[in-house]
Each structure stands twice: as C-alpha cells, then as structure tokens.
Amino acid sequence: MKLKKLAATTVGIGLTLSATVVGLATPALASTSCKTWTSADRATGYGKCTGGVTRFDTHRVKAVCIGPTGSKFNVYGKWVNTRAGETSKAICTTNTSQSGVEVFSLSTETETP
Structure with missing residues (x-):
C-alpha cells in the first residue's frame, strides 16, 4: 500500500514540476519576433527573427516557390x-x-534546443 502512495505522490510531483517548467517557458518563447520579405524580383525570400530564449536558438526561412505551370x-x-x-x-x-519561377509564400521555422 505504501508503495502505491509513493508512486502516486512521485507522479503528482513530476506533473507539477512539468507544468511549472512549461508555464515558465511559454512566455519566453513568445518573445521571439520574426519577419519575412522577398527581393524586388521575387526570386529570393528572407526571414529574420530576433529575441529567443537562449543563445542557441535558431531559425530559418521556408519559401514556397511557384513555377510557370x-x-x-x-x-x-x-x-x-x-x-x-x-x-x-x-x-x-x-x-x-x-525561368518564370518566383516566391509564392514565406514562413519561418524556429528551433530551441
């Protein structure tokens, strides 16, 4: 019986700690700000993000390109x-x-290790 109570208590503490970590991390993730733009000839797409939680945060631009067909x-x-x-x-x-190929849409992908 004591083992079941110990396991239930351990799981409860683990869930509480997980919720605390997620609660603390969520506002920090929201501080990342990104913008995208295209070159004048619409051949190239750019993406720039600022902020980030750690110095290891990275981002990249994703361009959806469209051809003449x-x-x-x-x-x-x-x-x-x-x-x-x-x-x-x-x-x-x-x-x-x-070529008739140009940028159709742009988005950014972010990654926090």
Missing part, C-alpha cells in the same frame, strides 16, 4: 542564430524573367 516546391534557408538577429535566405531562382 503552377507547380509549387519548397526551398529552405540555412539555420541561423536568432539571438544575433541573423537573416536566413532561400533562393527560388537566379533569374525570374527566364
């Missing part, structure tokens, strides 16, 4: 440091006028 494909920029405010770049094409 309407087909879409994804291009990802490299992971860069969020705390340093670095910019990630995804190139859909090097020549939009000849």
Whole structure:
C-alpha cells in the first residue's frame, strides 16, 4: 500500500514540476519576433527573427516557390542564430524573367534546443 502512495505522490510531483517548467517557458518563447520579405524580383525570400530564449536558438526561412505551370516546391534557408538577429535566405531562382519561377509564400521555422 505504501508503495502505491509513493508512486502516486512521485507522479503528482513530476506533473507539477512539468507544468511549472512549461508555464515558465511559454512566455519566453513568445518573445521571439520574426519577419519575412522577398527581393524586388521575387526570386529570393528572407526571414529574420530576433529575441529567443537562449543563445542557441535558431531559425530559418521556408519559401514556397511557384513555377510557370503552377507547380509549387519548397526551398529552405540555412539555420541561423536568432539571438544575433541573423537573416536566413532561400533562393527560388537566379533569374525570374527566364525561368518564370518566383516566391509564392514565406514562413519561418524556429528551433530551441
């Protein structure tokens, strides 16, 4: 009987600690701010995030590119440091006028180790 009470108490304490950690981490994660933009010829997409919880926080831009036939494909920029405010770049094409490929939409992906 004592073993069951001990196990129940341990699980209860574990859940309480987990909720506390999540409760503390959530506001800090909300402090990351990101923006995206495209180059004038819509060939390249950029993403920049600032803030972050730790110095190891990273982000990258995800560009959805669209071709002349309407087909879409994804291009990802490299992971860069969020705390340093670095910019990630995804190139859909090097020549939009000849290829007909351009940026359709942009988003950022963030990662906190």
